[in-house]
Amino acid sequence: MLPIDFCIPDAEAHVMSDGKVYLYGSLDCAADRWCSDSYRVVSGSNLKEWKVSKPCFSVKDVPWAGKTDMRRQLHLDEVKSIDDLPENIRMFLPKAARLVPIKLLVNQIAKQLNADAQQNLALFAPDCICKNGRYYLYFCMPDNTEGVAVADQPEGPFVNAAQLPVTGIDPAVFVDDDGTAYYYWGQFNSHGARLTPDMMHIEEGSIVDNLLTEQEHHFHEGSSMRKRNGIYYYVFADISRGKPTCLGYATSKSPLGPFTYQGIIVDNSNLNPESWNNHGSIEEINGQWYVFFHVSTTGKYKRKACMLPIEFDENGLIREVKFTEN
Structure with missing residues (x-):
């Protein structure tokens, strides 16, 4: 179990090469606002006992923090x-x-x-991926800037932050079976692009706008990408029920779309009607797929990570998880 006062929302769950599950998210420390000025990484090997890293990255490590025009x-x-x-x-x-x-x-x-x-020098929702033995942390800030930092270990520390030439929030990263890396971001409508082999730059001419939109896909924010049986699953904060308390998803046969909206995976308003948003991911762990999401514990704020098993039907669609507080 995580410490009762430790709140990591926006959890991107990844099984890394050591077999452990790592959660990358923002860090809620105050009862009246989201996020904070640093990240910590949560890791575990049995889904019951979790370890919280030391601070692994902060706004002090961002050269342009507070200087954006x-x-x-x-x-x-x-x-x-x-x-x-x-x-x-x-x-x-x-x-x-x-x-x-x-x-x-x-x-x-x-x-x-x-x-x-x-x-408001804070770090919003991140994502992290391993490629060629190094770990790349993609992050964003309230000034709509996004960047990437690098580490030799999955829990950091992450260093050498470089700004990416995009504007938005909630980055996501995905490495396909052929080794090609893709980057996703956005609010109200999402964008996708290929990353260069060094994982530090956007490939020129590869950006695709309006991958998902609020009108067609109920997309609000919180991109996350996974692949299963040749199908690409784009998971995101879904606003179809009035507030973005749901994690919804869309599918495609290509990492850059077009995507078809498929429905809702989980809705956190069942746990706390005051919850304003949701953000998370899906991940396969020891043959079982799980959804990771968050729920607010203090009004809208201090969001805690949650996880539940999910099931796919014969067509590869995810059945919505129905649950109550008990």
Whole structure:
């Protein structure tokens, strides 16, 4: 069991080459906000006893932390109307914002975003993968920047952080059977691309936008990719029930789509109606597949990792896990 006060949400579960299961997630430490300024890795060999690593990566290891110009990062100088604003900004604007001249509004937004980025130095949901004997941690921050750091051990420490040329949150990484690595990210709509062989860069010209959308796939955020019997399973925070409390999934015969929405795997609102979101993964462990997800313990916040076994039907579709608090 994990310590009662240890809250790791957004868990990406991976069985590494040593046979142990490793959980990579963000770290909730406060009762009034999500995430914190560091990561810890959880590992175990029997799904009952878990070990928590020392802090393995923090915002202090990110060279650009607190220095991002949000006007430039979000291309705000190209905004000509409110409809051009990023959706995650537009959806929170009051109705009165439409009465403000767009240049003045953009200046106000940029000023506030820059102030928030400098004050809210946190690490959001990560993912990690092993390739060629090294471990690559992909991370994101509230300023919409994403990056990668490297370690020689699955629990870190992760060093030499490099920024990736994408904008968004919730990165996911997947290495296919042929050794090709893929990268996924996004909120409201998702993006995918191939990584270069060194795992540190996006392959030029490989980005595919709108892999999943809110309208067609109920995609909110929280990308995660797995493969089973030739089918690619794109797991994500599903908003089809009003809030992104579900983990839903879509499938494809290709790692870069097109993807077909298939339904919901698990809904954490059954455990806590105050839960706002969900984020997790599926992983095969000793021949059994599990879903990893989180549930809020203090209102919306302090989210704890959970896991449940899942089943596939004869067509490779995942049956929704039905459960109660007991």
